[in-house]
Amino acid sequence: xxxxxxxxxxxxxxxxxxxxKIWSWLTISIDKDDCQYPPGRRLAATLSELGRAVxxxxxxxxxxxxxxxxxxxxxxxxxxxxxxxxxxxxxxGFTGLLLFHALGAQLTATLFSGYYxxxxxxxxxxxxxxxxxxxxxGLIIYRRLTVQGxxxxxxxxxxxxxxxxxxxxxSGFALQALKITSATSFESMQKEYAGLSAPRELxxxxxxxxxxxxxxxxxxxxxxxxxxxxxxxxxxxDNCVDCHAxxxxxxxxxxxxxxxxxxxxxxxxxxxxxxxxxVHFLSCFIGLALLPFTKFLHMVSGPLLLMTNAAVDRxxxxxxxxxxxxxxxxxxxxxCGTCTVHCSVAVTVHRIHNQDILPSEKLxxxxxxxxxxxxxxxxxxxxxxxxxxxxxxxxxxxxCPLGINLNDLWVALKRNLYHEGFxxxxxEVAQRSQKAAEQSRSSDTVHxxxxxxxxxxxxxxxxxxxxxxxxxxxxxxxCPLVFMSERPNESLDLLPHQVMYSLGLGLKxxxxxxxxxxxxxxxxxxxEACPNLVQVTDILYELRYLAAKAASGLEA
Amino acid sequence: MRFALFAGCxxxxxxxxxxxxxxxxxxxxxxxxxxxxxxxxxxxxRHQHFNSYLLAAAxxxxxxxxxxxxxxxxxxxxxxxxxxxQSFLAHNPDLMAAVKRELAEEGLAFNGTAQVKHLQTxxxxxxxxxxxxxxxxxxxxxxxxxxxxxxxxxxxxxVTGFDNPYxxxxxxxxxxxxxxxxxxxxxxxxxxxAPLREKNEVLSLSIINQRFKEVGEAGADVLNVDCSxxxxxxxxxxxxxxxxxxxxxxxxxLYPQLLGLAMGIAPEDLDLDENRPRxxxxxxxxxxxxxxxxxxxxxxxxxxxxxx
Numbered sequence: 001x002x003x004x005x006x007x008x009x010x011x012x013x014x015x016x017x018x019x020x021k022i023w024s025w026l027t028i029s030i031d032k033d034d035c036q037y038p039p040g041r042r043l044a045a046t047l048s049e050l051g052r053a054v055x056x057x058x059x060x061x062x063x064x065x066x067x068x069x070x071x072x073x074x075x076x077x078x079x080x081x082x083x084x085x086x087x088x089x090x091x092x093g094f095t096g097l098l099l100f101h102a103l104g105a106q107l108t109a110t111l112f113s114g115y116y117x118x119x120x121x122x123x124x125x126x127x128x129x130x131x132x133x134x135x136x137x138g139l140i141i142y143r144r145l146t147v148q149g150x151x152x153x154x155x156x157x158x159x160x161x162x163x164x165x166x167x168x169x170x171s172g173f174a175l176q177a178l179k180i181t182s183a184t185s186f187e188s189m190q191k192e193y194a195g196l197s198a199p200r201e202l203x204x205x206x207x208x209x210x211x212x213x214x215x216x217x218x219x220x221x222x223x224x225x226x227x228x229x230x231x232x233x234x235x236x237x238d239n240c241v242d243c244h245a246x247x248x249x250x251x252x253x254x255x256x257x258x259x260x261x262x263x264x265x266x267x268x269x270x271x272x273x274x275x276x277x278x279v280h281f282l283s284c285f286i287g288l289a290l291l292p293f294t295k296f297l298h299m300v301s302g303p304l305l306l307m308t309n310a311a312v313d314r315x316x317x318x319x320x321x322x323x324x325x326x327x328x329x330x331x332x333x334x335x336c337g338t339c340t341v342h343c344s345v346a347v348t349v350h351r352i353h354n355q356d357i358l359p360s361e362k363l364x365x366x367x368x369x370x371x372x373x374x375x376x377x378x379x380x381x382x383x384x385x386x387x388x389x390x391x392x393x394x395x396x397x398x399x400c401p402l403g404i405n406l407n408d409l410w411v412a413l414k415r416n417l418y419h420e421g422f423x424x425x426x427x428e429v430a431q432r433s434q435k436a437a438e439q440s441r442s443s444d445t446v447h448x449x450x451x452x453x454x455x456x457x458x459x460x461x462x463x464x465x466x467x468x469x470x471x472x473x474x475x476x477x478x479c480p481l482v483f484m485s486e487r488p489n490e491s492l493d494l495l496p497h498q499v500m501y502s503l504g505l506g507l508k509x510x511x512x513x514x515x516x517x518x519x520x521x522x523x524x525x526x527x528e529a530c531p532n533l534v535q536v537t538d539i540l541y542e543l544r545y546l547a548a549k550a551a552s553g554l555e556a
Numbered sequence: 557m558r559f560a561l562f563a564g565c566x567x568x569x570x571x572x573x574x575x576x577x578x579x580x581x582x583x584x585x586x587x588x589x590x591x592x593x594x595x596x597x598x599x600x601x602r603h604q605h606f607n608s609y610l611l612a613a614a615x616x617x618x619x620x621x622x623x624x625x626x627x628x629x630x631x632x633x634x635x636x637x638x639x640x641x642q643s644f645l646a647h648n649p650d651l652m653a654a655v656k657r658e659l660a661e662e663g664l665a666f667n668g669t670a671q672v673k674h675l676q677t678x679x680x681x682x683x684x685x686x687x688x689x690x691x692x693x694x695x696x697x698x699x700x701x702x703x704x705x706x707x708x709x710x711x712x713x714x715v716t717g718f719d720n721p722y723x724x725x726x727x728x729x730x731x732x733x734x735x736x737x738x739x740x741x742x743x744x745x746x747x748x749x750a751p752l753r754e755k756n757e758v759l760s761l762s763i764i765n766q767r768f769k770e771v772g773e774a775g776a777d778v779l780n781v782d783c784s785x786x787x788x789x790x791x792x793x794x795x796x797x798x799x800x801x802x803x804x805x806x807x808x809x810l811y812p813q814l815l816g817l818a819m820g821i822a823p824e825d826l827d828l829d830e831n832r833p834r835x836x837x838x839x840x841x842x843x844x845x846x847x848x849x850x851x852x853x854x855x856x857x858x859x860x861x862x863x864x
Contacts, residue, residue, distance in 0.1 A: 344565050344596040347615050348608040350658050391596045393565035426755055480747050519756050523747035524711030528721050544603045
């Protein structure tokens with residue numbers, strides 16, 4: 001009764017959660033432009049896109065994607081065999097357990113006559129599948145601990161998921177192990193199926209089961225006498241064997257039972273099998289109920305996404321359907337970290353200390369943003385830094401095992417940030433610096449800073465080489481910006497030699513705010529032309545970097 | 557000869573033909589490439605965070621060093637970025653120590669032994685013009701090519717060491733090997749405007765427009781570039797400046813594509829039509845190789861052809 005109620009409850013929560021998720025795929029807008037499509041329009045567009053794909057002969061490609069990319073995870077085989085093996089172990093193990101164990105009575109029994117969970121191959125299969133899942137989980141833990149970058153992003157949710165699967169699996173194995181050793185189970189089964197009453201026969205059957213099946217009885221209840229065992233085995237043959245494969249075939253549980261042997265009697269007395277049974281099925285039900293709200297959702301959203309990707313062309317599809325697809329992508333991420341491990345700029349987090357640079361974390365940030373909780377402006381500034389540190393190399397999109405088009409989402413993220421007042425940081429810093437320079441120019445006093453700032457320009461190969469400038473203007477003559485401009489003095493504020501000279505005078509704001517600095521092409525013609533080895537281009541680079549640094553300091 | 561191929565962030569996705577044609581050509585030359593998963597060369601990070609730039613560049617150098625290989629880059633901005641970082645680190649022991657410490661955490665030893673070379677340097681210096689010439693079976697007869705050397709390869713010349721920054725000849729000689737003519741033109745050593753593409757569109761466009769005009773004035777049949785940023789810049793600008801751009805620029809081509817054609821690789825394998833503007837028409841210029849008389853090949857003849 002309790003089992004049924006809790007199962008129904010879990011199913012209800014799961015169904016409600018999935019319905020909520022599907023609704024969110026039709027309502028959440030990843031890109032600001034997606035807002036214009038109401039849920040009905042999105043649903044219609046999505047269904048018609050899929051319908052068109054199915055009827056134009058793309059069903060084969062969809063099924064292929066489901067099997068090869070979904071079930072067999074061929075996408076991860078190319079970059080990590082460990083990850084691939086882990087997924088395949090867990091997928092096969094988990095699906096097998098669901099079909100042949102959890103749904104054994106409902107599904108397997110109707111498909112295979114003579115199904116009985118304690119008979120082979122089911123008894124053996126159950127342990128085999130369970131061990132596969134455990135091996136998969138072990139591989140995942142190994143990867144999370146050893147792969148560079150993966151450890152850094154492993155979140156509490158990831159750990160909880162691993163702990164959760166382990167609890168389900170271990171409680172199952174322990175339950176099976178305790179059942180093997182349990183005298184109480186033996187007695188109740190015996191009463192129900194054999195119904196022996198003669199003490200001699202009972203003694204014999206117990207002895208045989210203690211010897212052959214590993215049941216642990218209280219001392220004195222069994223014997224190892226050959227004659228007794230022979231009688232017991234005969235009785236077992238008549239009454240039990242039809243429904244019982246040798247307990248040793250549940251190899252993992254039997255091994256566990258052997259380990260627990262000294263405690264078996266005590267545990268049996270404490271009704272441990274009963275307790276474990278509750279732990280096992282309740283943990284499964286909790287998992288079922290939480291599926292739509294955790295990363296386990298990728299079991300549903302992942303295959304959906306992979307099949308949709310195989311069916312439609314993202315570029316030409318109906319934008320309303322694309323809005324749905326993007327929302328689905330947010331829920332497809334399993335936080336496996338593949339994108340982050342291979343990210344071209346992941347190395348910068350050693351120096352910038354901003355986790356939102358990493359694709360997996362940036363995706364989480366985007367997810368919180370579109371769900372309406374923007375957080376404070378500092379957090380938005382942090383997300384922006386992540387968004388703009390990307391080099392658009394598409395590795396994350398190419399490698400995502402679930403086929404999430406991350407680069408498309410990054411474009412949406414930048415647009416969202418722009419709407420929140422967080423545009424391209426380069427432009428912002430440039431404008432800020434130019435404004436400061438303008439103010440400084442328009443005031444009557446000259447703001448000469450001390451040598452501290454000049455000393456700060458030390459990253460270029462030869463610190464402070466600007467002091468070697470004797471204003472010969474070779475740099476200015478070489479500069480393509482000066483060449484392109486009709487009145488360079490007006491459009492660039494300062495010419496290259498003037499920037500160098502300003503630095504010599506300590507005019508920090510004027511130098512940093514010159515439009516020349518912010519429009520520099522970094523073609524190095526000025527630096528090459530300098531007869532006195534002033535590192536002109538490198539210094540212009542450095543001025544921009546110092547302004548960016550000062551600006552990020554203001555935000556933090 | 558073996559190198560670690562540094563394809564960069566843009567090539568695999570936006571210009572895969574650059575990588576495939578380079579691989580085909582290098583394979584013919586017996587140069588082996590090792591796959592290393594490099595990170596960003598640091599170039600786009602330099603404005604934003606100097607220290608990250610250095611670390612990113614140094615990590616690439618360390619990855620190559622761990623394999624005992626030198627780096628072969630396809631992109632000239634990657635080349636410049638890595639080379640500049642190398643020299644920054646060589647001149648600043650404090651920066652070097654910090655980078656070493658951080659890379660050591662990852663188990664990477666960094667001593668700066670790995671060299672960085674652009675594909676064209678490898679072809680010119682490591683392979684050599686003679687050997688290239690031996691493998692050329694067809695010539696690009698009468699093809700007039702304007703070549704853009706690329707700022708970040710040429711300059712700062714003390715750091716990059718690519719060629720003479722004022723009168724380079726490396727690419728001209730490579731073009732000569734395949735029987736094409738490198739035309740003198742005004743923009744040869746100048747900037748393509750790519751660094752400003754996302755920062756100041758108008759200015760960026762007017763700079764590349766200037767290059768287009770110069771190519772048109774020189775009457776070149778095709779523009780040769782060997783830098784992924786320039787390639788993308790041209791693709792973008794060609795579209796933006798359409799239809800005027802069509803009159804000025806007939807096609808853009810990468811050197812490995814040209815060399816591949818001359819070596820007898822099938823034009824369809826070199827994906828010439830993946831370039832924007834397309835360069836598929838170049839296969840029309842292919843002609844059987846004719847022996848060159850010593851007199852015709854003399855320095856005086858070559859100089860007079862060009863300048864008199």
